[in-house]
Amino acid sequence: MLSNELEVVRRYFLPGRDSFWEWRDGGDVVAWRDGRTIAFRLELEYVVRKLSDRGLPPLNALLLLLAATRDNWEDGPQVAGLVSSHVGESGSGDLLVEVLDGLHRIRSMPAEEWKPLREKAYLASMIFEESKSKTSPNDGKLLADALRDHLREMIDVPDDEAVAVASPGAFERHLEILREGLRRFDEEALELRRTTGLDRLPRKAELELPVAERIRALLGELEQEASLRGVARLARRMMATATLPRAIAEDDEMPLGGVSDIANRGELDRLLLSELAHDDLTLAVRVAENEALYLRRETPPRTPERARVLLLDVGMRMWGLPRLFSASAALAFAASNDPTHSFQTFHARGGKLRIADLTTRDGLVAHLSTLDTDCHPGAVLRRFHAVLAKNEAEDKPVDPLILTTDAVLEDRAFQRALEECRFDVIHLASVSRDGWFRLHERTRRGRKLLREAWLDLEGLFENGAEQSRALVDFAWANNLPAIFSVEPFPLLLPKPVTRNRVWSIPDQGVFSIPRDRRLLFWSRPDRGARQFALHVPPGEVQWTSHDEYGRVTHALVGPLSKGNVHCLRIDLERSTCDIVPLQLREERYGHVAGHQGMIFAVHEQEVDVFHAHSGELFTRWSVPSGLFHAHGRFFQDSLSRWHALGFDGFDVQIDLVFDQxxxxxxxxxxxxxxxxxxxxxxxxxxxxxxxxxxxxxxxxxxxxxxxxxxxxxxxxxxxxxxxxxxxxxxxxxxxxxxxxxxxxxxxxxxxxxxxxxxxxxxxxFAFPRSLRSNFTDAAIDGHGRINLFSKKGARLVVGYDSAIEQICLNVVGSKDVNFVAAAQPLRPIDTPGEVGFRLSMATFDDGSKLFLDARGLLHLYSADRELVPEATLVLNEGMVSGWCADGRVWGERYFIGDVDQTPPRDVYDSVVRAFCERIA
The missing domain is CATH 2.40.10 (Thrombin, subunit H)
Structure with a gap:
């Protein structure tokens, strides 16, 4: 070791005269002056080695820390007495007391956090890592190596050559270093460093994310919160519906710009013409070796940034459920916003336009707590128009949107306020308490319905998992066979189509309303009709319409002469039918028609106008003199010119159709x-x-x-x-x-x-088939089969045909048969008003029943339904199809559709035969 290196080692490791510590046992132990061990050399070497990469702290400070981690550490005056002789008298006693308090705090931690040698090294690195009074990393490595290899040579010096490094002033500085480290020490940070090697966890980056991303993240947070979970769920369901249409413009030429450069890579159609002058082989080599030259086009211009500005109504008509519904709709609009477009949200309060922050939970709660006493937001429309003008002044095309209720859109005062602001184009979204969402586009020419959707608002109040819908949910059907209470109806049934009771949906199917008041939908010629509703009001179809996608259709049903007309709103996707009565006057009406969501009922020289979705009377319009009704919504004048009755979103108007x-x-x-x-x-x-x-x-x-x-x-x-x-x-x-x-x-x-x-x-689409339904009696024979007797005396048997492995209905001879249950008459029974067809019932001695359904069905109702489930058979002569109350179906695709079916033999044994044997 060089002399200067030896000097560095001795200055660091030799104790000063009268120091509180000393080397013992030939340099293998560092001990207090009273002989108690502070640390073994191997322990000190491990800790020093761990600290050496960043430099070593003063040895006095390090030894005091290691001393506090030994079992022989003592509180009170004894430790202070061993150290106090090295502290000056100028108020440094407080310094020593604070250091000892910090060391006692470390001792108060669980022993496994400071007693193991590895934990001692972690502890020392945390306390001294920010200290400025440390050796250099090179000296640290030198000192660690010396502690391992040359310690005996280092400490074997006469007492008069010992280096006095522990003068009072120097020792006080060492205590200050230790005190500052103890002040910075954090037990949680020590645990984090021990487990991860990090002093602190990474913080969330403060990035300005697009509004849509922030809203989607917020929805994920709200779904974990019971109070706002319903709002978030509803917003996610609306994201596909709550979107504004984009204008699609096709350029005459592709916006590729000119040529900006040449390059060695590109598409073959961009090769320079000079490259084509080469022969085939040379050109192929140049392309393969990236030597050929290509044109590089200019970057196409970007689509200009747009601004979407939303005004949320918080007035009186929004109180209650619409307020939550509209908040979900606003979140859905924001979540579907294009990332390159800006999004601003406002609401009106006290006649002033205020910013609404929907990107945070606190902002959403603040919006939901904002209520206004105005009936509509018309008072702030001019300020709203000014915000739009400001965006347009910044060359941002604007998509304005107002979110309110249906009642506000029909408010004449609100319509006048809209008209005064003279919006070129504005979108009007409305919500209703019964779950309807509608989006309109309003221009100076009028208002047009773009889309509508029905949403289940019960989800707003669900706190747990989704509740499954009960299989039996019709109170009126409690005393009828189980299939009457199943939605949707599980079987496809035929019924002849009659005039004035049928209408078509392009490329999707045909609706029909038989005289038994069912609503049927035919979608394929090789399938029966799906039953949408069981109790449609009686009468012929007067008028129909459907949206451009064929998903929702409206139909007026009922006799105009009696003023008993109902509007059917049929949703093909949801398989539902909503029925509302038209609030007609008592007088006879001649014709009905419709336009833009309104229904026109013509009566002499007056037209009553109704809302198609509610059936409520909107207005009564007097036909101008000189016009007479021709048909539908069309009128003629004395010059044989044609006029069309219409609705512009605000009022009824009549226009000349062809002026040329x-x-x-x-x-x-x-x-x-x-x-x-x-x-x-x-x-x-x-x-x-x-x-x-x-x-x-x-x-x-x-x-x-x-x-x-x-x-x-x-x-x-x-x-x-x-x-x-x-x-x-x-x-x-x-x-x-x-x-x-x-x-x-x-x-x-x-x-x-x-x-x-x-x-x-x-x-x-409609290809009806004939079913049997005219029977007078029913019996059970000795083979465990159901026997049905027609009015003309024919006997048909429901049995299993093993040759074709199907349940069949076949006509059999009238020879003597052993009936184990005597024939019982099928007597008509009273049916609820919801049922428009005939039901007959035969009751056997054990209480089991057979219901004959005029739709061509036979319902099996056993007295022991725990063993024999209820079942419904389709009385098709030949192969019999059907449904069981336990969910099993079997038979022809014409009657059951594209569902998984159960082998007919299993159904026959467990249902039909079991039903018969129970009676026998």
């Missing part, structure tokens, strides 16, 4: 789904539209008349006499029916017996 000179007189007008403005049929049977003019139809009829038009306006039926011999021979005055497709103008001849509902084309 017409090539032929018009005889019939109708609306076509997805087409702006009405279409017309001329006197010659041709089609006329405002944008395309006259479109001739090659129908081949003389004096054609309009027989009917499809509910969606896609087809119309003409009737007349045939003037074209090539299209078939008819009698001199025989009527010929021609079906015309509006889009293609294709013409098809229709037989007269199909003319009544040809325009709806039910045959595309």
């Amino acid at each position: 000179e017409l090539p032929q007189p018009l005889v019939y007008l109708f609306d076509r789904q997805g087409v702006e403005g009405p279409l017309a049929i001329t006197q010659q049977g041709h089609l006329f539209t405002a944008d395309r003019g006259m479109r001739e139809v090659d129908h081949g009829l003389t004096s054609p008349m309009v027989r009917s038009v499809a509910s969606d306006g896609s087809r119309f039926l003409l009737v007349g006499t045939n003037r074209d011999p090539k299209r078939g021979r008819t009698g001199q005055n025989a009527s010929v029916y021609r079906l015309v497709d509006v889009d293609s103008l294709g013409v098809v001849t229709i037989p007269s017996h199909e003319a009544s509902f040809a325009v709806e084309k039910p045959q595309r």
Whole structure:
């Protein structure tokens, strides 16, 4: 070891004269002057080695810390007495007391946190790591090596050569270093360093995330909180619905810009023309070796940033449930916002426009606690318009949105306030207490419904897991077979389609309402009809409409002559049917029609206007003098000009339809789904539209008349006499029916017996089959089979055919049969008002019952339903399909649809045979 290195080692490791510690046992032990051990050399070497990379603290301070971690550490005057001789007299006693208090605090920790040698090293590194009075890292390594290899040589010096490093002033500085380290010491930080090697956990980065990301993160937090879990759940359900439509613009040319550079990589269509001058092999090599030159296009221009500005209504009409509903809708709008677009939220209070922060929980709670006494936010619309103008001044296209209730949108005062602000385009979203969400687009030309959705608001109040819906939930059906209480109805059933009780949904199916008051939907010709509702009000279908996606359809059902008309709102996705009565007057109505969510009921020279979703009367409109009703929503004047009744979002209006000179007189007008403005049929049977003019139809009829038009306006039926011999021979005055497709103008001849509902084309989807339902008695034979007797004496048996492995209904001979249960009459029973078809019941001696259903069903109701589940059989002659109350189904796909089915043998043994054996 060099002399200067030896000097460094001795200055650090040799105790001063009269120091509180000394080396003993040939340098293997560091001890107090009274002989008690402070640390063994190997312990000190381990700790020093751990600290050496960052430099070593003064040895006096380190030894005091190690002394406090030994079992022989003593509180009180004895320790202070051993150290106090090295402390000056100028008020340094307090310094020593504070150091000892800090060491006692370490001793008060659990022993496993300071007693093991590894923990001592962690403890020393934490206390001394920020000390400025340390050796250099190089000297630290030198001292650690010396402690391991040269300690005896280092300490073997005469007493008069001992280095006096512990003068009072120096020792006080060492105590100050230890005191500062003890002040910084944190027990939790020690535990963190021990487990992770970190002094503190990483903090959340303060990043300015897009609004949509912050809202989505907030929804995740709120879903863990019982009080706001429902609001967050509802917001997530609405995210697909609560979006604003984007304008789609197609550029005439791709916005690729010019050429900015050349490069050695790129697409082959960007090769320089000079590269194509090479022969094939050379060009291939240049491309493979990245030597070929390509054009590099300029970066396309970015889509300009947009600003979405939302005004939340917090007025009186929002109190209660709508306030929570609207908060969920606002969160959904924010969560679906484009990350490149800004999003601002405001609400009105006291006639002032205030910022609403929905990106934090506190901000959301503050918004929910904000209530205003105004009936609508019309007082702040001018300030809201000013905010929009400010964004537009910054070259940001603006998407304004107001979120309120249906009642506010219909408020005349609010409509006037909107009109005064003269918004070019503004979106109006509304919520209702019964779960309806609607989005409208309002321009200076009027208001248009863009989308609507129904949401289950019961989720707002659920605190636990989702509750499963009960299988039996109809009180009126408690005394009827179990299948009456199942939603949706598990079987697909046929029923003949009748005139004026059918309408079609393009490319999806056909609805029909038989006289038994069921609402049926046919979606495939190889399937029966799905039962949407069991108790539709009686009467014919007066008018229908559907949205552009075919998901929601409206229908008016009932006799106009009696003023008993109901509006059906059918949701195909949810398989639900909501029925509301139209609040008609007592007088007789002649016609009904609809437009933009409103229903027009025409009565002489007045028109009653109703809301389609509620059935409430909106207004009564007087027909101007000189106009008379033609059909639907169309009127004619004395000059044979056509006028259309409509709704612009605020009020009823009537407009002249075609103001240009017409090539032929018009005889019939109708609306076509997805087409702006009405279409017309001329006197010659041709089609006329405002944008395309006259479109001739090659129908081949003389004096054609309009027989009917499809509910969606896609087809119309003409009737007349045939003037074209090539299209078939008819009698001199025989009527010929021609079906015309509006889009293609294709013409098809229709037989007269199909003319009544040809325009709806039910045959595309509806293919009814016959079921048996006319029986008078039922019995059980000795083979464990159900026997049914018809009015004409025929006997049909429900049994199992092992040849085809199916349950079957077959006609059998009338020879003598051993009946173990005598034939019981099927007597009609009283049915609730919700049931529009006939039910008959046969009761056997043990209490078991058979219900005969006029829909072509047989219901098995055993007296021991714990062993024999209820079941329903479809009385199709031949193969029998059916359903069990335990969820099993079997049979033909026509009757059960695309569901997993149970082997018929299992059902027959456990249900049909068991039912019969229980009776026997």
